[in-house]
Amino acid sequence: MTTQTETPKRSTVTFDRTYPATLDEVWELWTTKDGFESWWGPEGFSVKVHELDARPGGLLRYDMIASAPEQIAFMKQAGMPLSSPSSLTYTELTPQTRLGYRHAVDFIPGVTPYNVTTVVAFEAKGDTVRMVVTSDAMHSEEWTKRASMGMESQLNKLTKRFQR
DSSP states (O other), X not given: OOOOSSOOOOOEEEEEEEESSOXXXXXXXXXXXXXXXXXXXXXXEEEEEEXXXXXXXXEEEEEEEEOSHHHHHHHHHTTOOSEEEEEEEEEEEETTTEEEEEEEEOOSTTSOOEEEEEEEEEEEETTEEEEEEEEEOOSSHHHXXXXXXXXXXXXXXXXXXXXX
């Protein structure tokens, strides 16, 4: 039986970004296969979506794939596969306003699987969209930092995507 290295904390991590985009454009990135595949995953990783059912209780199943040499080396050193199946369950969807999901954290060697809850709020502000992402902290400070760096990297992909 595997055990977690630290007791899960109830704290959260928040990311606040504004993009020169429309609500339709940003919403589509979270709720369509092509949109999700175009930006999800930190730099050096890609995703392949197998199922996306954007409704409360619906699933998003995808593979997270290490694709850059540095990430491939890190995954090998950590004893983790280069491609990992991942899933999240949508817990709420209010079109172009808010979405929530539970992400299964079942890919860390030696850690009992658990869920991380995330809520994303969208707000149009003129010709921009403010997006606030709030996620549960992970099981340890180290993994919370890694997850935060991953989200920062993903959000930076969106910044590049929306540069006009």
